Amino acid sequence: MAPSLAPFSLFLFAYYAQVGAFAIYATLFFAARGMSAPQIGVLMSLIQVMRIIGPNLWGWLADHSGQRVRVLRFTTAGALLAFSGMFFAETYVQFIAVMVAFNLFSSAQAPLAEALLLSALRGDASNYGRVRLWGSVGFIVAVLAAGWLLDWLGVNALPSIALFLLVCVAASGLLIVQAPALPHAQAAPGLWSVLRRREVIAFFVSAALMAGVHMSLNAFYSLYLEQAGYSKPVIGAMWALGVVAEVAFFYFQAPLLRRFGAQRVMMCAFAVAAVRFPLIGAAGQLLLVLALAQLLHAATFAAHLSSSVMVMQRWFAGPLQARGQALYMSLAYGIGGTVGGLLMSLCWDSIGPQSVFYLAGALAVGAAASAALSFRWQRAHALA
The missing domain is CATH 1.20.1250.20 (MFS general substrate transporter like domains)
Known part of the structure; x- marks a missing residue:
């Protein structure tokens, strides 16, 4: 793998590690915080719902401004800040507010990173998989490690685990460099x-x-x-x-x-x-x-x-x-x-x-x- 692609591998590893650690065990965390099954269903559905809004909002801004890396870094910072509310939320409405804000930022990060990756590949998308596989590796490593940690520390440790991984996502985003745009004949x-x-x-x-x-x-x-x-x-x-x-x-x-x-x-x-x-x-x-x-x-x-x-x-x-x-x-x-x-x-x-x-x-x-x-x-x- 070319050295310039290594930051993308690291970012996707961290991003999908955070997705795996939080999304797989969030239902257990919400249940432990007193949420009912229907309430948990609504909270988890917000992940999908915000995928309709977030990627289009930040994707438009990234393409319109041409500053895709800056937009990506802004969303990692926004997700980190929004998720911090998980430590303070107590009621159902508060958890809804945190999930909406957090997923508004986090839902855009994978498509933004992949857009930057495809630009770095200079049109040869056949090598996309060699980078994307690190996201899958991060997912499975985090699911297994988080399961072991939660069994040891208790399910209330989930926000701390997820926050640490969000810090890793933000840090890896700082390593990504935007490739120069290819000239277009028309x-x-x-x-x-x-x-x-x-x-x-x-x-x-x-x-x-x-x-x-x-x-x-x-x-x-x-x-x-x-x-x-x-x-x-x-x-x-x-x-x-x-x-x-x-x-x-x-x-x-x-x-x-x-x-x-x-x-x-x-x-x-x-x-x-x-x-x-x-x-x-x-x-x-x-x-x-x-x-x-x-x-x-x-x-x-x-x-x-x-x-x-x-x-x-x-x-x-x-x-x-x-x-x-x-x-x-x-x-x-x-x-x-x-x-x-x-x-x-x-x-x-x-x-x-x-x-x-x-x-x-x-x-x-x-x-x-x-x-x-x-x-x-x-x-x-x-x-x-």
Whole structure:
């Protein structure tokens, strides 16, 4: 890895470590502070809701000002300051205020860092995975370490652990340097002129559906395994297995994408997802099958994300870089994740836990159809 990319690896490691440490255990912390289950649900949903607002706000400011690094550093400082309120909040309304303020800043940091990274890669997004994998490594290291620390210190130590990691995020952001902008032969198109194109709309619909697919894991997988009778160490091991598979794909991403191309890799990810998630729903009592399904996380998450980043470079390079990454975060994980989570909650309550994963498989088929339309229209646009 080029030395200039090392600060991005460090930043993503720290950022996703903080995400893993806080998001995975926040429900336990809020419960210990007297919040009810519905209140905890609202507090956790604010993470997704603010992904709709935060990335677009800060992405617009970063692209409009051209000062992406300064905006990134401002959001790390803002997140650190806002999260400090967690030590003083006592009531439900106070916790809501802290979560809104904190996620307003923190939700923008990954898309801003990735926009800066893609600029540093000088258009060669095939090497994106070698840097992004450190985010996955940070996530799993923090989840395991925080679990051990909370077992030792108690769940009320979570804010202190998360605050330390936020300091690490802010410190690593100081090491990132903005790459000089590449010269463009013609002026960049306006954002709305890009978003109106039918192939772009179809791509974002597909991305939102795929984010909805993965809400079956993010929101319900641990509970599903627990109800199936698996112990917490087994549940943790299953999560770890999926992240290890994800890291492996990111490491070998460049040669795979160069050989097969973004379209084939993405369509393969949809096909695997259409099999993986119904398999989880049907094989709840078969640990070996569940383990094999977790290995498929390499395709359904890592391969889809990597190929999506490459596809977006066709529309959101240069001056639109930060807003493109922000839109992906907002439309896919913000709107897609929120709607997908709500639909799956209804299925869980009215039909049963297995139905969540059957619905995820159906959404994957819908995502594949929308992506196929996008690629078809991209070819038609290129020939026009």
